[in-house]
Amino acid sequence: MVDFHKRILFSDEAHFWLNNYVNKQNCRIWIEANPQMSVETPLHPEKLTVWCALWAGGIIGPYFFKNNEGHNVIVNGDRYRAMITNFFNPELNNHDVQELWFQQDGATCHTARATIELFKDTFGDRLISRFGPVN
Numbered sequence: 001m002v003d004f005h006k007r008i009l010f011s012d013e014a015h016f017w018l019n020n021y022v023n024k025q026n027c028r029i030w031i032e033a034n035p036q037m038s039v040e041t042p043l044h045p046e047k048l049t050v051w052c053a054l055w056a057g058g059i060i061g062p063y064f065f066k067n068n069e070g071h072n073v074i075v076n077g078d079r080y081r082a083m084i085t086n087f088f089n090p091e092l093n094n095h096d097v098q099e100l101w102f103q104q105d106g107a108t109c110h111t112a113r114a115t116i117e118l119f120k121d122t123f124g125d126r127l128i129s130r131f132g133p134v135n
Contacts, residue, residue, distance in 0.1 A: 007100050081115055103128040
């Protein structure tokens with residue numbers, strides 16, 4: 001398939017801590033000497049979770065996970081499906097999705113049976129996901 005890579009929507013969430021904490025999994029700092037320092041962080045710092053999808057045609061998002069009161073919340077299956085229904089699918093109406101594939105990772109909220117069925121309604125067999133048509 002020519003230019004298949006241009007027809008995949010790559011999607012994921014990222015967490016942004018609101019207390020100046022840097023997630024070392026996403027950031028590497030290389031120095032020549034050990035700084036001999038430690039950084040204290042709260043056990044459960046406040047964070048913001050952001051979702052977006054990228055493809056050759058542009059970016060869909062960002063989407064900020066917040067509750068009805070506007071407070072930052074973590075992603076669960078119900079919130080992820082609400083984002084798909086209320087944000088992602090309406091955004092897709094601005095694009096020709098007949099040729100697009102959707103890709104997501106294997107997070108539990110992404111692979112719940114109800115979530116997979118919701119994506120199949122839009123993408124059919126063009127879903128790349130754990131427990132999806134293309135694993």
